[in-house]
Structure formats: C-alpha cells, structure tokens
Amino acid sequence: MAEIICAGFGGQGVLTTGMMLIDAGMEQGKNVLFYPSYGSEMRGGTANCSVKISDKRIASPVCKHLDILFTLNAPAIDKFEDRVKPGGLLLVNSSIVPEDRKYRDDIKVVKVPATEIAYELENPRGVNIVMLGAMAASSDLFTADYLESAIDNFFAKKGKNNPKNALCFRKGVEAVNG
Amino acid sequence: MAKVLMKGNEALAEAALAAGCRFYAGYPITPQTEILEYLSWRMDEVGGVFIQAESELAGVNMVMGASAAGARALTTSAGPGFTLKQEGISYLAASDLPAVIVDVMRIGSGLGDIAQGQGDYWQLTRGGGHGDYRTIVLAPASVQENADLAALAFDLAEKYRHPVLIASDAAIGQMIEAVEIPEFREHDINKYDWSIKGCKDGDKHKKIQNVYYDDPNYETYLSDKYAQMEAEEQRYESIDVEDAEIVLVAYGVSSRMATEAVEMGREAGVKIGLIRPITLYPFPVNAFEEAKEAKAFMTVEMNILGQMVDDVKLATGGSKPVKKFGSIFALPESEDILASAKEFLDTVKEGK
Incomplete structure (x- = not known):
C-alpha cells in the first residue's frame, strides 16, 4: 500500500497529479482511491488530495502515514511534512521553496526546480509532470517508463495530447538521476 | 464495460x-x-x-x-x-x-x-x-x-x-x-x-x-x-464471523476500517469478525445466526448515540453485551477499533 498526499497552490495541477497516479495504478490492476481535501478552499489557496494505491482492499480514505509527500510549494510542506513516515519521500519544488529551509532528518528529501524546468521547456502547466518524473526516479511506486506511458494514456483518454509533457517528465527523471 | x-x-x-x-x-x-x-x-x-x-x-x-x-x-x-x-x-x-x-x-x-x-x-x-x-x-x-x-x-x-x-x-x-x-x-x-x-x-x-x-x-x-x-431482502457481508468472540457491526465508510481491523486482529490472533449490513432495513438479523461463538458485539458508526446498537440487541435477542465505537469528529481508525474491541471483549470475559 502506498499513501501519497499531493499538495500545492490551486492551479498547479496537484489534483490532476492525484488523478494521474490513481489512473496509473488502476491500469496495473491495483486498488486505488483518491480523496479530495474536503471543506471550503479559496482560489489561489492550498489544494491537496490524498491518494492510495494498493494490492489489497483499501480501508480508510484518509492518508495519515505518508510514503510520499508530493509538494509544489512551501505551505504544502508546512502542512503535511509531519505526516511522512520515517524513511518516506518528500518531493520539494526548489524553484519556489527557500534553499535554506530545514527538513526532518529521518525522511528522504528530493529537491527539483520543477517550475524552472517546466518554463524552460515552454510548458508552464507541466510543473506537476516534472515532479512526477522526479517521483518515479526516486521511489519504487512506478518505473519511469511505465509512469511516462501512463501519463500519456491518461491524457489520451481525455482526447488531449501534449508532447511537451513527456519532455517535462524526462527532465524530472534526469533531475534526480543526473 | x-x-x-x-x-x-x-x-x-x-x-x-x-x-x-x-x-x-x-x-x-x-x-x-x-x-x-x-x-x-x-x-x-x-x-x-x-x-x-x-x-x-x-x-x-x-x-x-x-x-x-x-x-x-x-x-x-x-x-x-x-x-x-x-x-x-x-x-x-x-x-x-x-x-x-x-x-x-x-x-x-x-x-x-x-x-x-x-x-x-x-x-x-x-x-x-x-x-x-x-x-x-x-x-x-x-x-x-x-x-x-x-x-x-x-x-x-x-x-x-x-x-x-x-x-x-x-x-x-x-x-x-x-x-x-x-x-x-x-x-x-x-x-x-x-x-x-x-x-x-x-x-x-x-x-x-x-x-x-x-x-x-x-x-x-x-x-x-x-x-x-x-x-x-436482507443483505450483508460477513467476515470471519463463525468463530469470532467479538463481532463488529458496521456499514458504509466505517465498515471499511472495521474490515481492516478484523484483518489486523486475525493476524494478531484475536477472534474478531465483522457483520456489514448492506440493507439497514431490513436489518440483516440472519447474519447474527452465524455468530455462534460471539461473547459481545461492537457497532462502529460515526455518531454520538450509537444508533445501530438497538438493532444489534434486537437481532441477538438482547442476549449479549453491545457497545458502540466511533466519533462524529473523525473517521474511525482501524487500530483504535481493534484496541477498543479487544478491551471490550476482555471486560466481558472477566465479567466486570
């Protein structure tokens, strides 16, 4: 069972990220669950969703012990860093999170300048996809090859195809693997 | 499809x-x-x-x-x-x-x-x-x-x-x-x-x-x-009920964590089971006939008054102690359900 929270500013695509992850899991025949943050949120405020992917039946929709915390801004780290399991993974968008920020020392922190990379590739809405590349490269949830094809498949099902997404994804992988 | x-x-x-x-x-x-x-x-x-x-x-x-x-x-x-x-x-x-x-x-x-x-x-x-x-x-x-x-x-x-x-x-x-x-x-x-x-x-x-x-x-x-x-029209799912000493009764979202509590309990050697009503009316009284070894029942529901307790008492002819677990403030946690069920079973066994 993998427990993941995706969080960032509204508009950065964190909810779509959650949907891409459960779609990738479903296509592998796993049980998946997406739970939106529930309550009143305002435009430009924090957006987040909980994602579970498991070979077993999924019980609670709530994520309390995170394997992966996928963040795209600093408030998201403030809000959820405590919930990461010891040894768990925290993905940080170093384009907009201060460099001198301190993190827990019992978790793995992967910093990727996701916003810069997405802008360099002229795909400003692909920040989340850069970070998904980084996630694939730094966890064993999905292989990079599989997740790349699953993301394409996710958008293809919606009748959309943006070749720049794959570029963003690969740059995210490279940012971790070098 | x-x-x-x-x-x-x-x-x-x-x-x-x-x-x-x-x-x-x-x-x-x-x-x-x-x-x-x-x-x-x-x-x-x-x-x-x-x-x-x-x-x-x-x-x-x-x-x-x-x-x-x-x-x-x-x-x-x-x-x-x-x-x-x-x-x-x-x-x-x-x-x-x-x-x-x-x-x-x-x-x-x-x-x-x-x-x-x-x-x-x-x-x-x-x-x-x-x-x-x-x-x-x-x-x-x-x-x-x-x-x-x-x-x-x-x-x-x-x-x-x-x-x-x-x-x-x-x-x-x-x-x-x-x-x-x-x-x-x-x-x-x-x-x-x-x-x-x-x-x-x-x-x-x-x-x-x-x-x-x-x-x-x-x-x-x-x-x-x-x-x-x-x-x-009685519909239900029963999990590990036959030899269970403590039987959970839960429906809807609570039953998901109750199911996990049963899995965790069984791994730890606790004789725990679950009756999950799929019809709330008619209440699945037939399901309770399978619970031959049950010493107590515990409903898991997100309310204050334990609204399903009455139906469990009716289904068991008032023969066994029944208590409710759950809060309106948060979804029940599987670990907490199991801990409460074990404690309740121990209390009943000791005849306190």
Missing part, C-alpha cells in the same frame, strides 16, 4: 441512468451536490428530464408525479435537506409508489456541518416521516457499491411499489475509486398497469393517492409487504 475512475456521487448518478432512471428533481446541498451537477448535463444526453427544483420538498413531490406516471425517478439530498423530503417519502409510501431517494449523510442535527457522519440511521430506518411506514435502506461502502446499489434500488422499489432509500455518506460520495457501471437497461414507462397513462374513453378512472383505508384487506396487504421485505 471497463473500469473507470469516478467520484462516488457521480457513479451513483450514472448507475441510476443505467438502471433506466429518466427523471431527476433535486436541490443542491453538500455533500450530495455532485449528483445534481452530474445529472444536470448527463440526463439530457440520455433523453431524460432533469429539474433543479425550488426546494427539496418540491423535488420529492415532482418525483412522486413522475413515479405515478411509471417513470424511474430519483431525488437526492443530505442532512437538513433530507429531512425536508420526509413528507414526500411518507406520501410515496402511502401511495404505493416506487422511487429512489438518496441521503448522502453529513454530521449533526439541525444544520450540522458538511463533514462525514452517520447520524441519520434512525431517520433512515424507522420511517423518517409521519405515519405507519418504513422503507428498504441500502448502505453502500464503496464507489462500486454506490453504483450497484443505485441500480438495485430501482428494481426493489418497483418489486414492492415502495420508496427505497440509499444511505450513502460524505466519504463514499466524495471519494474516487475505479468502478464498473452496470449495463444500461431500458425502462418501459408503460410497463405497469397501476401507472397513470391518460384515461382513454371507456377506461376505468385511475387514481394514485392513499385511498386504501376503505379496503378491508389493507392492513394484511401492508404487513405482508413488510414481512416479504424482511424475508427476502
């Missing part, structure tokens, strides 16, 4: 259409609004009628009209909005009309709040309106069941010519899971001889209203109807 990702509320809406529902009238309220929102565009695609009514009461009464004409009709609400529908549900029951009414439960009495809750159990199972009636109540515990039970609800409503309620909740309504929507079926609006089709020359004038009091067999007719529901 392949599995797709859908929100619980949307899966319920799509499954209603698949079951031949072509009339919806409702009013927005969190956490059920996605049903209304989804049907506002989707109903048009399948050639049905969608109405955002001026109130909950108007919505349920429009459903009564559609049902009298033989249509498969749906209305949905939550919390205070569901209370407003009770008058219409009572009238549907009195008029022998099928219809499906969904309550996506939220917490609290009065306005309450939009958070998850299971506080409508008594209202759902005891006949929430005035008079001498109750209704079949189906309780989904996943997005898939939200779809499957929505389809079943229309069949049961027509089988008994009686309203059927779906007791969904905020968590099941809001979560997204992979779901297979049941096959689309056509519903023939003229299928039943009791429906109003327009009175042609020479036809006997037909009325749909509660005119049955002058029928000397009315009492027998009604008590037989409920007896048949209780005999034929």
Whole structure:
C-alpha cells in the first residue's frame, strides 16, 4: 500500500497529479482511491488530495502515514511534512521553496526546480509532470517508463495530447538521476 | 464495460441512468451536490428530464408525479435537506409508489456541518416521516457499491411499489475509486398497469393517492409487504464471523476500517469478525445466526448515540453485551477499533 498526499497552490495541477497516479495504478490492476481535501478552499489557496494505491482492499480514505509527500510549494510542506513516515519521500519544488529551509532528518528529501524546468521547456502547466518524473526516479511506486506511458494514456483518454509533457517528465527523471 | 475512475456521487448518478432512471428533481446541498451537477448535463444526453427544483420538498413531490406516471425517478439530498423530503417519502409510501431517494449523510442535527457522519440511521430506518411506514435502506461502502446499489434500488422499489432509500455518506460520495457501471437497461414507462397513462374513453378512472383505508384487506396487504421485505431482502457481508468472540457491526465508510481491523486482529490472533449490513432495513438479523461463538458485539458508526446498537440487541435477542465505537469528529481508525474491541471483549470475559 502506498499513501501519497499531493499538495500545492490551486492551479498547479496537484489534483490532476492525484488523478494521474490513481489512473496509473488502476491500469496495473491495483486498488486505488483518491480523496479530495474536503471543506471550503479559496482560489489561489492550498489544494491537496490524498491518494492510495494498493494490492489489497483499501480501508480508510484518509492518508495519515505518508510514503510520499508530493509538494509544489512551501505551505504544502508546512502542512503535511509531519505526516511522512520515517524513511518516506518528500518531493520539494526548489524553484519556489527557500534553499535554506530545514527538513526532518529521518525522511528522504528530493529537491527539483520543477517550475524552472517546466518554463524552460515552454510548458508552464507541466510543473506537476516534472515532479512526477522526479517521483518515479526516486521511489519504487512506478518505473519511469511505465509512469511516462501512463501519463500519456491518461491524457489520451481525455482526447488531449501534449508532447511537451513527456519532455517535462524526462527532465524530472534526469533531475534526480543526473 | 471497463473500469473507470469516478467520484462516488457521480457513479451513483450514472448507475441510476443505467438502471433506466429518466427523471431527476433535486436541490443542491453538500455533500450530495455532485449528483445534481452530474445529472444536470448527463440526463439530457440520455433523453431524460432533469429539474433543479425550488426546494427539496418540491423535488420529492415532482418525483412522486413522475413515479405515478411509471417513470424511474430519483431525488437526492443530505442532512437538513433530507429531512425536508420526509413528507414526500411518507406520501410515496402511502401511495404505493416506487422511487429512489438518496441521503448522502453529513454530521449533526439541525444544520450540522458538511463533514462525514452517520447520524441519520434512525431517520433512515424507522420511517423518517409521519405515519405507519418504513422503507428498504441500502448502505453502500464503496464507489462500486454506490453504483450497484443505485441500480438495485430501482428494481426493489418497483418489486414492492415502495420508496427505497440509499444511505450513502460524505466519504463514499466524495471519494474516487475505479468502478464498473452496470449495463444500461431500458425502462418501459408503460410497463405497469397501476401507472397513470391518460384515461382513454371507456377506461376505468385511475387514481394514485392513499385511498386504501376503505379496503378491508389493507392492513394484511401492508404487513405482508413488510414481512416479504424482511424475508427476502436482507443483505450483508460477513467476515470471519463463525468463530469470532467479538463481532463488529458496521456499514458504509466505517465498515471499511472495521474490515481492516478484523484483518489486523486475525493476524494478531484475536477472534474478531465483522457483520456489514448492506440493507439497514431490513436489518440483516440472519447474519447474527452465524455468530455462534460471539461473547459481545461492537457497532462502529460515526455518531454520538450509537444508533445501530438497538438493532444489534434486537437481532441477538438482547442476549449479549453491545457497545458502540466511533466519533462524529473523525473517521474511525482501524487500530483504535481493534484496541477498543479487544478491551471490550476482555471486560466481558472477566465479567466486570
């Protein structure tokens, strides 16, 4: 069972990220669950969703012990860093999170300048996809090859195809693997 | 049909259409609004009628009209909005009309709040309106069941010519899971001889209203109807119940964590089981016959008063201690359910 929270500013695509992850899991025949943050949120405020992917039946929709915390801004780290399991993974968008920020020392922190990379590739809405590349490269949830094809498949099902997404994804992988 | 990702509320809406529902009238309220929102565009695609009514009461009464004409009709609400529908549900029951009414439960009495809750159990199972009636109540515990039970609800409503309620909740309504929507079926609006089709020359004038009091067999007719529901419609899932010393009883979202608590308990050698009612009425009393070794029962439900405890006591003839576990403030945690169940079992065994 993998427990993941995706969080960032509204508009950065964190909810779509959650949907891409459960779609990738479903296509592998796993049980998946997406739970939106529930309550009143305002435009430009924090957006987040909980994602579970498991070979077993999924019980609670709530994520309390995170394997992966996928963040795209600093408030998201403030809000959820405590919930990461010891040894768990925290993905940080170093384009907009201060460099001198301190993190827990019992978790793995992967910093990727996701916003810069997405802008360099002229795909400003692909920040989340850069970070998904980084996630694939730094966890064993999905292989990079599989997740790349699953993301394409996710958008293809919606009748959309943006070749720049794959570029963003690969740059995210490279940012971790070098 | 392949599995797709859908929100619980949307899966319920799509499954209603698949079951031949072509009339919806409702009013927005969190956490059920996605049903209304989804049907506002989707109903048009399948050639049905969608109405955002001026109130909950108007919505349920429009459903009564559609049902009298033989249509498969749906209305949905939550919390205070569901209370407003009770008058219409009572009238549907009195008029022998099928219809499906969904309550996506939220917490609290009065306005309450939009958070998850299971506080409508008594209202759902005891006949929430005035008079001498109750209704079949189906309780989904996943997005898939939200779809499957929505389809079943229309069949049961027509089988008994009686309203059927779906007791969904905020968590099941809001979560997204992979779901297979049941096959689309056509519903023939003229299928039943009791429906109003327009009175042609020479036809006997037909009325749909509660005119049955002058029928000397009315009492027998009604008590037989409920007896048949209780005999034929009990639905439940039981997990590891046969040798269990402590048996959990949980439905809807709570049953998901109760299921996990049983798995964790069994791994730790605790003789624990779960009865998951899928029909809240008729309450699945048959399930309790399997619990031969049970020393105690514990309901897991998100309310303060332990509303399901009474039904467990009735199902077991008051022979065993029953307690409730759960809070209105948070979804129950599997670890906490197991810990509480073990403690309760120990207390009962020691005869304290």
